[in-house]
Amino acid sequence: MKRASKIYTALIMIFLFAPIAILLVFSFNRAKSLSVFSGFSLYWYRELFRDSETLKAVRNTLILAVSASLISTVMGTAAAVGINKLRSKFMRTALDSVTNIPMINPDIITGISLMLMFVFVGRLFGAATSLSFWTMLIAHITFCLPYVILQVLPKLQQMDKALPEAAMDLGCTPLRAFFKAELPEIMPGVVTGLIMAFTLSLDDFVISYFTAGNGFQTRIYNMTKKTVTPKMYALATIIFFVILTLLLISNFSDSDDASPRRREKTTRRDKKP
Numbered sequence: 001m002k003r004a005s006k007i008y009t010a011l012i013m014i015f016l017f018a019p020i021a022i023l024l025v026f027s028f029n030r031a032k033s034l035s036v037f038s039g040f041s042l043y044w045y046r047e048l049f050r051d052s053e054t055l056k057a058v059r060n061t062l063i064l065a066v067s068a069s070l071i072s073t074v075m076g077t078a079a080a081v082g083i084n085k086l087r088s089k090f091m092r093t094a095l096d097s098v099t100n101i102p103m104i105n106p107d108i109i110t111g112i113s114l115m116l117m118f119v120f121v122g123r124l125f126g127a128a129t130s131l132s133f134w135t136m137l138i139a140h141i142t143f144c145l146p147y148v149i150l151q152v153l154p155k156l157q158q159m160d161k162a163l164p165e166a167a168m169d170l171g172c173t174p175l176r177a178f179f180k181a182e183l184p185e186i187m188p189g190v191v192t193g194l195i196m197a198f199t200l201s202l203d204d205f206v207i208s209y210f211t212a213g214n215g216f217q218t219r220i221y222n223m224t225k226k227t228v229t230p231k232m233y234a235l236a237t238i239i240f241f242v243i244l245t246l247l248l249i250s251n252f253s254d255s256d257d258a259s260p261r262r263r264e265k266t267t268r269r270d271k272k273p
Contacts, residue, residue: 020240027233044230051231058235061202064133068140069197075141076148076197077190081178083149084156099146107143111210114139118211131213139211140201147200148193155189156182195246202239 030041048054079099086092102110115131118138122130159182167177183190 023233024237024240027230027237029230029233032230044234048231048234054231054235064136064140065198065201067137068144068201069194071137072141072144072197073148073190073194076145076193077152077186079145080149080152080156081182084153099149101146102143103146107204107206108210110143111139111207114142114207115210129213131211133213135211135213136208139207140204143204143207144197144200147196148190151193151196152186152189155186159185191249195249199243199246202243 030039
């Protein structure tokens with residue numbers, strides 16, 4: 001049984017990571033062939049950095065992803081603090097349900113509904129164009145918010161409830177107590193939510209397709225409409241390693257935060273008679 005489970009796990013890992021490994025290898029291919037590896041070369045990386053159109057799309061994508069992740073992290077952290085302080089079980093359940101809707105809802109429905117809302121509001125105010133960078137930013141914040149809340153809320157629930165009260169007893173205002181006492185405790189959840197919001201915004205296509213204006217091209221997918229060139233392999237490789245680095249930072253921050261707490265709990269348990 002153990003051998004079968006190991007074989008099954010290995011097959012799943014191969015199925016998940018073999019395409020990424022092939023992409024990484026062929027991004028260094030000397031020839032233009034997408035099936036035969038003819039030798040190691042950085043030619044396609046040089047060609048990528050010479051392609052101004054692709055670099056412009058990447059720059060716009062990063063601007064959008066960074067802006068959406070920062071704003072959604074601030075708003076999501078504030079929302080998580082508010083939800084955590086609610087005493088009504090009915091209100092907490094209702095807010096949890098509303099928070100889960102953007103995650104459960106199919107992207108195409110979210111994208112179409114947001115597009116219709118933006119067009120309606122734009123025509124209501126007589127705007128020349130209803131869709132722009134700002135509509136995309138609002139759309140990305142909308143679907144990133146729930147993920148930030150779900151990362152920060154468990155950290156607030158794990159935190160000692162007496163911590164902010166002790167800070168206020170020592171002379172802190174409620175706002176200062178939050179920044180001095182609560183925020184350092186929930187910072188791993190905030191960082192994880194920020195990284196998750198960034199990767200989700202970077203990955204999104206469907207919602208961006210419906211809410212994008214003509215003057216702001218962000219989607220790298222537009223570069224692959226005619227044919228997939230090895231330049232796209234090089235770009236995908238760079239993005240993969242950026243996301244991998246962010247994931248490692250998130251995991252190490254969580255482990256560093258957990259280790260002192262684990263040692264403290266062990267010490268307290270050992271001191272008990």
